Each structure stands twice: as structure tokens, then as C-alpha cells.
Amino acid sequence: MSPLDLLIFVPIAAALAMAAGAPARLTALTAAVVNVAVTVWLLVKFQYADGARFQFEATRMILGEPRLGFNVGLDGMALIMVLLTSLVTLAAVMMRPVKAGGEALYYSSSLLIAAGAMGAFVATDLFFFYAFHELALIPTFLMIGMRGTGDNKDAAWKITVYLGLGSLVLLAGLAALVIHAGAAGGGITTFDMAQLRELAPKIPASVQEPIYLTLLLGFGILISLFPFHSWAAPAYASAPAPTAMLHAGVLKKFGLYGLLRVATPMLPAGAHAEWIQHLLLVLLLGNILYIGLVTIAQRELDLLLGNSSVMHMGYVFLGIASGTAIGFSGAVLLMFAHGVSIALLFALCSVVREKTGTLQMSRLGGLAKSAPFLGLVFAMASFASIGLPGFTNFSAELLVFLGGFATKPASGLGAVQIATILALWGVVISAVYMLRAFRRIFKGEPSEATLGATDLAFRGRLPVLLLLAALLVTGFVPNLLMQAVAPFAEALAKAIVIAP
């Protein structure tokens, strides 16, 4: 029994209790608070100097051949993701349903998505890593269809089928990884990640490349890598607030986490292949520049945020593609920063919809007059999203850009450097759409929709303040996160260089 088991099973037990008739909101809040408490305990007890190693491990064998076990462990990157998950889950559970009735299903869906994300982040067995992620599939489908807005039914089908495709491609890639690693390691079939990290790099480079590409495609669909992004914005726009917060904030990080946990360390020759790196750079520039411009063109806040979340994935990819310790650190930090800030923005977005009845920016304006608190928090969240200093996003993006230049060739610029320079324009693009959105919604003359709007009541302020505080604290003291991330990133960078 490891404390990590609590992170997975407390939400699941709470969901079961709700199905059996326990009071929904109270049970859900209790479970979320318990998980935050466990996370704080983990943050205190974690051996930061040893951040590259799995801690709090527990192994429970299920099968010997193939080697499969319900094993959990926590390294520096997983610790950050667990923190992200428990924070966003608490905030998501605090959001009250807009429609009355069916509360048990509403809260248990959020908790199941959270439990799935937790399980994927702490699993050290490839099967459970994959399987837990899929726990979110059906709750997301139900929530968007039952409680979504706008074109929610189409969006629910789109996200489900698209992500289903992504996860099947990923499954094929992971199966290939396990089977070829077994063949390279003398016929041992294992799902254990630590063993796979030993065996998989022995796969011949010509085989590593197609497997890495399959994994990149599978993970890429789940992360909304350009051009596989079209499911994301409509789904987030029409999802109810907690689903959007959890999915965009936490669950989408699973793919990035998988690239750093599985694909890159296990298939270094694939990650180093020049053509794959160039392909990834082109695609991530598609995320940053093309989707950035698409985001500028949005007229509705929810679609704008959905697209912006697709766009920001490009930076994380850039950190991963750089192949340097600084870049990896930046990527992990940005996963956290983006997760918290996009969850905050989606929470605020749903408040704006609730107060004014619309998200069309042309029909909004002057909301800061009637709802000054909302305006203030939205402004701060926008600054975070742009990457202004004082928020975690700044330090994260800075590291990503520095990482791009950490391995400069002796003369001239390499592909990563050119991509980094182009990606820097993304900051300008984010500033354009976020500041424009803020101006059109909160400044100017009040419109018909915003005249009668009220500000956030005290209990509605709690979730947004929680997320904002997380961004500010880790923004001013990024070392709180970096002490966990840096050892992990350094070990990863070392591992992929030493390997043949």
C-alpha cells in the first residue's frame, strides 16, 4: 500500500459512494480535499535530490509472463502532475452545476476523470499508464452530451471518436514497443516501465523510428498536435466547466507526459532521428503560428480559449523537441502552468456565460464595471496565459526558449533554433488575442447583456482564487517546482545522449 493508491482510489470510492446515495457535493469535495492533503504530504516527504528516481513505490504483481503489475511510483515529473491534478480537481469540483438534478453523475464524472489522470501519472506499468487515461473517455462523453452547451452533441461524438482513434494508434505503438523490447531483451515480455527503459533502447534504430513515429502520432492526437487538433476547441467550448477544466487542464497533459515518460527515454534513436525531429518542429509551429492566428479570429470566448489551449501545446512540444535538460524542464513546468491557467480561464468563461447569457464578444463589454472582481481575475489569468512575469507560465516559456538554444551548432542556426525564433512570435499572438478578449468583454460601454450582471459571490470566488494563488506562488518561487523537475530533466537528457 502506497499513499499514491489513495490518490487513485479515493475519487473512485467517492464516485461509488455517490452511486450508493451519499450526498453528492459533500462527498466529492471531501474526496478532492483528501487528495490535496495527500499531495501536500507527498510534496513534504519527497526526496527532491533524488527527483529522477521513483519514490513511494508499491509493486503488486498480476502476471509473471508477460510481466504485469499494478505498480505505482512518483518521480519529479509525476509529482508536478499530481499537484496539477489535485489542484484542478478541487477547483473543478467546487464549480456548481448550472442545471439542477443528476448531481451524483455530475460530480462522479469529474472524480473519475481525475482518478484516471492520477492513475496514468503515478503508474509505473505501461498497461495501467495507458488504461487509466481511458477512464476519462466515457465520463467526458456523457458530460458533454448531457450538460454541454451549443453544438455539444456533435462535439461529444467528435472528441470521443477522435480520441478513440488516437488511443488505438497509441495502443498499436505501445504493443510494438513491448514486443520489440521483449525480442531485443531475449524474449522477456514486460510492461514494467523500469525494465522497458533498460530493454527498449536496445531495439535497432531502424525499428525504433517507426515505433516512435506511431507513438508521436497516437500521443499527438491526444494532445491536439497540428493537424490532429480539430476535436479540441469545439469540445472544450461546449463542455460543462468542470469537464473542460479537467480535460484541457489535466488530461491533455497525458500525451505530453507519455512522450517524456515513454517515447523519448525508451526510444532515444527514434527521438534523435533528424527527420522525425524536423517533422515535429514543423507540426508544432503549426500549433503555435497557424492555430495562433485561428485563435485571433475567434469571436466567442469559449472557442477562443479552446483554440488557445491547442496553440500552447506547441511550446511544450518545442521543449520536448529541443532534447535538452533545460527544454525538458521548461516543458514539464509549462504543462503545470498551462494546466492551471487554462482551467482558471475555463472556470471564468463559464461564470461569464452564467452571468451574461452569452460568450459572443461582440455582445459583451464593460463587464468590469458590474463585476470588478471577475474582471481582475480574468485579467490576471490572461496575463498568465500570455506568459507575463510573475506567473509560472513565464518561467516555463523562458526555459523552453532557452532550451531551444542550449545545443546550438558551432556555426549558424540549427532547425531547433529557427523553430524557436519563429515560436517566439507566438507570445505576440497570445498577447493580441487575450488582451483583445479582455478589452472586448470587460472594458468599454456596458452592453445589454452585461448591464444586469452581478459579480462573483464569495463561494464562487474560492475555486478561481485557488488556481490563481497556485499560479502566483509558483510564479514568484518557481524553485518550488524546479527542485522536483530539474533532476528528472537532467537524468532524461543524459539517458538519451548516452544511449546508442
Place this chain on the structure above:
Amino acid sequence: MPVYSLEVAVVLLGLVLLMMEAFVAGKDKRFVAHTALLGLGAVLVGSFFVDRTPDASGFWSFYKADGLAMTYKAIALACTMLVIVLGLDYIPVLEKFTARVGGHGAWGEFFCLPVFICAGMMWMASASDLTSIFVSLELVTIAFYVMVTFMRRNVGSLEAGVKYLILGALSTGFLVYGFTWLFGVTGQTNLDVIAAKLNSGTVATVPAMFSFALILVALAFKIGAVPLQFWIPDVYQGAPTPITAYLSVGSKAAGFIVTTRILQVFLGSEALVHNCTAILLAVACATLLVGNLAAIPQTNFKRLLAYSSISHAGFLVLALAAGPAGAFGLAPGQIVAYYLAAYLIMTLLAFAVLVVINRTSGSDDLNAFNGLHQRSPFLAFALLVAVASLAGVPLTVGFVGKLLVFAAAVKASLWLPLGFAIIGAVAGFYYYLKVLRNMYWNAPAGGTLPAITLSGLTKATLLLLIAATVVLGVWWAPLFQLVRR
């Protein structure tokens, strides 16, 4: 006790049940079903304790008691028991469609014949000679002709029976003709001897391939694969729902054990393996495509499950075609057995819910599921688990089966068929989740309908199947041990 006493016991049980049904007084024949459940349960337990060592008698050239056979016997017994439980819930419908005007229904035999089918399926699991395969297969098929048409005052049931009879007879013709050619080529009826002959290099390959093609067509009828898959939707829709479930799981499983054994013969021959694999892969891809794509527009849940049954046959044929290496330490035949055990659990769970819905609303349409989560959250959750598993969502038993098939295809580097499998599985996400849409998104048709009450046995069965779906999806060990026996 020798292993064949299991089949003897089941046949005797069937005869006793027939006598009880005929001579015990009283209109309520539920006791027949209860006796059948007890008897089959005892045989199922006994199947783990029998003596499996063959002796020198000629009997053992007709009969095999290897691990695979024992697994399939367990599948047949478990499936029959669950079908009888489903039948108990279905009695009101049977009563309605078997009664004379103003009289009572007669559904006692509904619980006797499945016991004989079970005996046939158990024999199929062990059959290792062309004659014993044929005889046991016909025992199953002929009893099914009766069961499909059981609701004699229902036109749909009769129509289904006619279709099943004609195509079944046709496939029997193919099978016998194929067997004849195989006998003609090798001069033998025992599968092991035939395998040795085919691999000896002294056999003409063209007639051998001809017999392979004929036998494959006949087996395609049994397992529901292209090219003889088109009877499935109509027959599944018309047959009494518990029998549909029985066809979908039991009959398919029995077909697959025979397919596994016969394919071993052909795939073991160096001269034939190349062509046979190519044909099998084509069948697998076509079945995956037909089953999954045709399921997309279905609006009737029974028809949807029928196409789903075709699509699962596609995955299973793919596993058999992927070559002798198998995956994760399981041989292809064991992967198929694993998949079918998983398929049994999840499909019968889905049918169990369907039986209740059918009884309360009189319809198999997807619209009959509208708003089910408000009427009965438990039933809705049960069906949610079933379709999640059928679609292959992880942490359910259905996913493990699919993973094994994918792994076998990856190991054999069958990229194109794997692509078909992925397309099929993605389509599955759509059509299986359609029923979730009806249950959770949609409001109940015609305002609020009354809540649904479930009998204790039904509730316990549903709980057992839900638990099995989830637990076996996480804890792989029991099914791995079962198929490796």
C-alpha cells in the same frame, strides 16, 4: 472420473429435464430451469476435477481433452447457465407468443433443449475427427433450429427460423463436401493424422486448398464471418432474445474451437500455409469492415449486437491468421479462447439488460433505452459497462482480448490488417456509445415511465457479470490461467 462423463452427465440431465417437464404436474415450469441451473453448475465444478489422461482405446482418436477443450467446455457450460437465467426473465414474452388463443403458453422445453445444445458444444470442444466434429456440430445446429423458432405465434421468430434453417443446411452441405475432399486427399478422418499427411509433401495442394475453401465457408457460417455472415442480423433480430445471446456467444465459441482445430491442420502444412494465411487475412479484413461499418447506421439494439458479433469474429479470425507465434506467451488458439471468454461475459451482460428492456417495453429499438438512467440507474450502468467492454475501453475484460489480438498482429507485422482492425475499433466507439446516448442524453419517450424492478436472480447475475467485466479487466491472471490449462 473420465473426462467424457461430463458430456454424459449433461445429456442425462437433459433427458431428466424432458421427463420432468412432461410428467410433473403444474403449469409453472420454472423448476425445470432451476434444476437445469443446478445440474449444469455441478458439471461446471466437476469439469475442474476430471481425469484427462487418455487410454489406449480407439475412443481417443475421436476425442481430445487438452487445455483448450476444457476451456471451451467451461465456456459452453457457463454460457448455457447464463442463457437459462436470461430465459427466466424472458418467460412473459415466451408465454405471450407460445399461447393458444385463451390458453396457456408452453415454454417448458425452452429450458431443456439448451442443455442438449450444451452437450453438443462440449463435444465440439473435444472433437478431433471429421466425423465427431460433424455429428456434434449437427446436434448443436438442429437444436438451434427449434430454439430460434420457439415463439411459434411470432412471425419474426418463424422467419428467422426459416432463414437459419436454409442457410444452415447450405453451410452443412459445404462442410460435408469439404470434408469429403479432405478425406479424398488424405484418406484419413483423424485431424492429427491428416495434419501429418498434409505436411508430408505427398499431397496434391490444389484439391487440399479446395477443401480448405469449402470448409472455411461452412465455418464462416458458424462463427459469423464473411462470406456467410448475412444471416446474422435477421436471425438475431427474430429469435427469442436469450437464444440470440446463445447464438452470439455459445454457437460462435463452439464454431471457433472447431475452426481453431481445423486451421491448425492447414496452417501446419508448409505447402499450404502461405495461401491459407492470405485467404484468412482477407476474410478477417472483410469481416472487420462489414461488421463494423454496417453496425454504424443500426437503430435496433439487437441488430446492432448482431453486427457487433460479426465484427468480433473479424478480430478473432485475425488472431488465428496472425501465425503460430501468438502474443504475450499465448498461442493463437489460446488468444481466441481468452477473447471468447471475455466476449461471453460482456455480451451476456448486454443481452441480460436487453431482455429486461424487451420485457418491460416490448421493443428492441435503441429508442426503448431512452432515459434509462433515470428509470433504472443500475441497469443503465450495467449496459454502460457492457458496451464499454465491447468497444474495448481499458480496465474492462474486452480490452484485454483486443490488446492480445493487436499484439499478435503487431508481432506478425500485419500492418494492413491492423489498420483495418483500428478502423473497426474506432467505428465501434461510435456505434456502441450510441446506446449510451439513448440512455443518458435522451429523455424517456412519452414522459416519465415507471421504474423497473428486477428479480433477485437477475440482479445477482448482473452484479456478477459487471464485477467480472471490471475485475478481469484489471486482474488478468484468472483468464490467463484458464486458457493455459
